[in-house]
Amino acid sequence: MTQKIYEDDSYLYEFTATVVSCREVSSGLFDIELDRTAFFPEGGGQYADKGTINGLDVITVSEKDDVILHRVCEPIPAGTAVSGIVDREMRFLRMQNHTGEHLVSGIIHSEFGYNNVGFNFDDKKVTLIVDGPLTDEQITDIENKANEAVFRNAAVTAYYPDAETLASLDYRSKLENIQNVRIVNIEGYDTCACCAPHLKGTAEIGLIKIIGRASDRGGTRLLIVCGRLALEDYQNKHKAVRDIMAALAVKEEETAAAVKKMSADLLEERKRNSDLLCRMAAMQLRTPERSAGGILYAFTDGAGCNELITCLNDMTVESGVTCLLLSGNDEKGYFFVMSNKDASLRQDWDKISSAVKINGGGDDHFRQGKCRSTKEEILSALNKTD
Ligand SMILES: [Zn+2]
The missing domain is CATH 3.30.980.10 (Threonyl-trna Synthetase; Chain A, domain 2)
Structure with a gap:
């Protein structure tokens, strides 16, 4: 049975004791039993103390049947007088x-x-x-x-x-x-x-x-x-508040209201930005160019598939001409819609899909999907004249 110094004096961090036993538990690891110890073993939701015994780091401290064992990485023979130091701060x-x-x-x-x-x-x-x-x-x-x-x-x-x-x-x-x-x-x-x-x-x-x-x-x-x-x-929280005060140029008591207002303003700005992007995209899509192969096409960024389809439906196109509208950028890829109201678009589709990375579904007159090639590669495929 180990005398538990910490039970009588929880402020005693340095102590002397005598080694009762020393057992190698695995290669290079030894459990030291002392006659008395200030090291608290793990228990009651609290971790074991850290510290040293004769300068050796105490890796863990455990208790079984009122015997406290200190795990260290070198043997200390039974009978040795040792000094223990518990990590005071911890x-x-x-x-x-x-x-x-x-x-x-x-x-x-x-x-x-x-x-x-x-x-x-x-x-x-x-x-x-x-x-x-x-x-x-x-x-x-x-x-x-x-x-x-x-x-x-x-x-x-x-x-x-x-x-x-x-x-x-x-x-x-x-x-x-x-x-x-x-x-x-x-x-x-x-x-x-x-x-x-x-x-x-x-x-x-x-x-x-x-x-x-x-x-x-x-x-x-x-x-x-x-x-x-x-x-x-x-x-930490004081620093966070000071940082917010400096960033928003407000007094301490105004920080919460200022952050809420900034968040609401940001949401409104995002919505306005999105609306503007959609309007800009619609304008770009309504002024298509004609490829060397005769396909009407237009690029934009910020429009979704629904906006592309709306623009496609609004376009006035000569009979038998294929239209291709794309929205996106080289980094994210391009959504596209492609149609030919009066004739099959198969020949145009085959020509483009053989030259760029494109996935889409639809029928002979309409297709939509995603293209992962760059704008330059798409233009090259559109203007191929063979
Ligand atoms: Zn307690």
Whole structure:
């Protein structure tokens, strides 16, 4: 059984210990058991601590049957005195977010009776799932209460109650008939069973911000950032607002309205642009040229198949002449419509389709489709005179 230093002192980042055993688990990887450790193994939704033992990087930390194993890439013989260093910055950031999660879960439980049914901390944010619905207003209220608790610096304590005390205790994550249940209490806010290291007071959590909400199988999934992560989130969002202010030349309080107005203006401009393109295309299509082979043709860009057909129907063409209208560009390819009202267009179609990459359907008097050749290649095919 390993003595868990982090349970008594979650702020002790440097420690000495003696190696109890060393086992090679695969080529070049060894699991080191110590008599005592400040390294928290993975558990309760929180990742394992990082750090070093005698200068060797600790790759993972795991626990089985009250024995904690530290995976390193070199053997350390049993009996060796070692010094361990836990990554202080990462541990503190995790404690800020983990203790913040306890506080938010406790407030939701006492206010709404909902249970925490899922928790994950990926070093960027806390994901918390509770088994009931929450509105935006309720979430703002929870956030305000959680930050009030931070301002009050409520004490956080962890202990192992005796079986009788445990049986009478009302706590979250209630465990039945379990020995050695560790209770973490936030004075006045939450009591919960948990094995991880926590802060000693809520003030150290720093700002608690709920940055996302989504429905989750009848419950609610919340994304939360605490402490340093909340500061980083604020700095990033502040920079984004400053960038918008500079780009749109507006005051901070005007940014949301200015972006909405710009979005509406853009939609209107796009519609006007589209209308103009269609009108321009119609004008270009109504002044066709005649190829060396006698085909009337016109190019444009921005017209769809329907506009091409409308223009084709409006054209006045001598009897037996084939018309070809195309819309597009060399990069995207060309939509086309082709017709001959009085005679078969097969000969003209065969001549063009043998020279360019063209796919289309239709009959002897009308065809439409897509051409993937360049304008130059299409013109060359049209003007071929053999
Ligand atoms: Zn905990």
